[in-house]
Amino acid sequence: MDFNLSDITGYLPLVILAAVVLISLVIEMYIKSAPKILPWLTVISFLGLSYQSLLTIGKPGSFFNNMLATGGHVNIFWFLFNFGGAVVALITIDYLKKTEIYHGEYYILLQSSVLGMMLIAGAKDLIMVFVGLELMSLTFYILAGFARKRLFSNEAALKYFLLGAFATGFIVYGLALIYGSSQTLNIDKLYEHFTFESKNIVGIIGLFLFFAGFAFKIASVPFHMWVPDVYQGAPTSTTALMSTVGKAAAFSALIIVVSPAFGKEKATEILTPLVATFATLSMVYGSITAIMQTDIKRMLAYSSIVHAGYMLIGLAAGNKEGIDGVIFYLIAYSFMNLGAFGLISVLEGKEEKNLAISDYTGLGSKYPVLAGLLALFMFSLTGIPPFAAFFGKYYVFMAAIRADLLWLAIVGIAASAISLYFYLRVVVVMYFGKDESKFEVTSSNPALTGIIVSALLVILMGVLPGSIIDLIAKF
Amino acid sequence: MIPLEYYLILSAFLFVTGVTGVITRRNAIVVFMSIELMLNAANLTFVAYSSFFGDVVGQLFVFFVMAVAAAEVAIGLAIIIALFRNKETINIDEINILKW
Numbered sequence: 001m002d003f004n005l006s007d008i009t010g011y012l013p014l015v016i017l018a019a020v021v022l023i024s025l026v027i028e029m030y031i032k033s034a035p036k037i038l039p040w041l042t043v044i045s046f047l048g049l050s051y052q053s054l055l056t057i058g059k060p061g062s063f064f065n066n067m068l069a070t071g072g073h074v075n076i077f078w079f080l081f082n083f084g085g086a087v088v089a090l091i092t093i094d095y096l097k098k099t100e101i102y103h104g105e106y107y108i109l110l111q112s113s114v115l116g117m118m119l120i121a122g123a124k125d126l127i128m129v130f131v132g133l134e135l136m137s138l139t140f141y142i143l144a145g146f147a148r149k150r151l152f153s154n155e156a157a158l159k160y161f162l163l164g165a166f167a168t169g170f171i172v173y174g175l176a177l178i179y180g181s182s183q184t185l186n187i188d189k190l191y192e193h194f195t196f197e198s199k200n201i202v203g204i205i206g207l208f209l210f211f212a213g214f215a216f217k218i219a220s221v222p223f224h225m226w227v228p229d230v231y232q233g234a235p236t237s238t239t240a241l242m243s244t245v246g247k248a249a250a251f252s253a254l255i256i257v258v259s260p261a262f263g264k265e266k267a268t269e270i271l272t273p274l275v276a277t278f279a280t281l282s283m284v285y286g287s288i289t290a291i292m293q294t295d296i297k298r299m300l301a302y303s304s305i306v307h308a309g310y311m312l313i314g315l316a317a318g319n320k321e322g323i324d325g326v327i328f329y330l331i332a333y334s335f336m337n338l339g340a341f342g343l344i345s346v347l348e349g350k351e352e353k354n355l356a357i358s359d360y361t362g363l364g365s366k367y368p369v370l371a372g373l374l375a376l377f378m379f380s381l382t383g384i385p386p387f388a389a390f391f392g393k394y395y396v397f398m399a400a401i402r403a404d405l406l407w408l409a410i411v412g413i414a415a416s417a418i419s420l421y422f423y424l425r426v427v428v429v430m431y432f433g434k435d436e437s438k439f440e441v442t443s444s445n446p447a448l449t450g451i452i453v454s455a456l457l458v459i460l461m462g463v464l465p466g467s468i469i470d471l472i473a474k475f
Numbered sequence: 476m477i478p479l480e481y482y483l484i485l486s487a488f489l490f491v492t493g494v495t496g497v498i499t500r501r502n503a504i505v506v507f508m509s510i511e512l513m514l515n516a517a518n519l520t521f522v523a524y525s526s527f528f529g530d531v532v533g534q535l536f537v538f539f540v541m542a543v544a545a546a547e548v549a550i551g552l553a554i555i556i557a558l559f560r561n562k563e564t565i566n567i568d569e570i571n572i573l574k575w
Binding site for chain 2: 172
């Protein structure tokens with residue numbers, strides 16, 4: 001295949017983002033006021049790229065000898081990563097000042113991580129999946145330890161790094177075994193020779209190892225042990241990034257690589273029980289443990305595990321509806337959690353203060369806007385009808401029922417019922433707590449803008465779920 | 476010529492050694508070395524299959540893995556040093572202000 005310059009419109013977002021990363025490096029090196037310029041450069045380029053991704057959604061293409069694909073679901077993911085990245089950049093501006101880690105490098109790393117995610121979502125070759133995944137993960141390790149003078153942040157970074165590199169080891173060894181059984185790394189041809197017969201045991205083990213490594217990245221039980229610690233210890237803006245778009249990127253890799261395997265014979269006998277087990281464990285363990293949490297970031301970490309479980313239901317269903325449902329759910333979940341973590345970062349005091357759920361007592365009367373927004377995100381995370389997550393759950397549960405996995409949908413509904421308790425506890429504390437609110441909040445306009453945009457998107461996806469799922473299902 | 480199985484058994488052995496090291500060792504640097512062992516097991520598998528199939532793609536992948544592993548070392552050691560400056564230990568049992 002020859003190189004054609006007119007193809008560039010397809011992968012233009014990647015080129016632009018890579019250029020922005022390099023320009024930001026130069027700005028950060030030579031200009032003193034870089035921490036003031038870079039956030040806005042980041043926000044503008046992310047917004048432009050998300051617009052560009054939506055614009056070219058109907059133009060499928062493959063580039064670089066079929067290494068990279070664009071159009072359709074890829075562009076939906078690109079939109080999600082860039083828009084989510086823009087919201088994160090807005091949240092960070094005042095948060096970094098407040099926590100005294102006000103350095104321009106944060107934005108360079110943020111841009112690089114989004115570039116890595118875009119490579120994963122567009123990958124047509126396992127090399128691309130690996131390189132994108134590592135670009136994303138390595139920047140996340142640094143971002144988690146960005147507050148390098150605080151022990152919490154150091155510890156979170158070390159735990160994330162060691163366990164993340166461990167998971168990478170599983171993924172690479174899994175890829176090696178998959179390569180051995182299918183003789184190619186191209187995703188289109190990957191399952192041509194792949195069978196679920198016992199003679200292909202090496203390939204099946206490889207697929208299992210690959211899935212296990214990604215179960216770590218999406219925060220699913222039994223590979224969840226890092227999640228609460230890292231979410232709690234990392235700077236809140238970093239937690240917002242890795243719990244939302246980072247998880248979406250890891251899911252996009254699972255959708256690209258694992259979901260085609262469901263088309264093979266006997267796949268439902270081997271793969272479906274595996275994915276369904278991970279989903280069940282995540283939902284049950286996550287929702288029961290979340291009840292006992294007193295720290296709001298830790299509570300949302302367990303909630304993130306539960307949501308990974310719901311999304312795995314869509315993957316376990318193994319049909320087109322399931323995949324569309326997962327993508328819808330990922331968008332809904334990303335914006336709910338971005339909003340929730342954004343609000344936590346606004347409410348957070350210096351040195352990890354005001355992070356216990358009991359600190360939010362009386363917030364409803366003192367800061368009605370902030371409390372109202374937080375209540376909205378908590379209702380949405382629970383899955384109460386007018387908001388986005390309800391329809392996300394509806395689509396994945398319907399897909400599971402259609403794939404004869406009724407029991408899995410019932411477990412999901414039971415877990416939703418349990419999760420009502422720990423989400424609504426935050427709302428109850430804010431509005432019905434007896435004490436006056438003890439702390440002062442310095443309001444932050446950029447962060448509030450990001451949070452309100454997320455809230456509007458959550459409401460929009462809840463009001464018009466049909467047109468959005470139609471857009472996703474079209475490809 | 477040495478049969479393919481020999482390489483695969485050796486690399487599986489290396490991989491299991493790495494996993495055991497990560498689980499049992501308590502020094503962050505040794506844990507990290509064990510992770511590198513896992514990556515090298517994967518590299519060996521790739522090279523073995525690649526030469527068995529006569530397909531160069533597997534060997535290309537190894538280059539990517541090595542480059543990424545080098546970046547990972549740089550970041551990992553930096554994180555370990557940042558922690559050591561604040562805490563004066565790299566024993567992962569003592570790094571426990573966040574519950575594991």
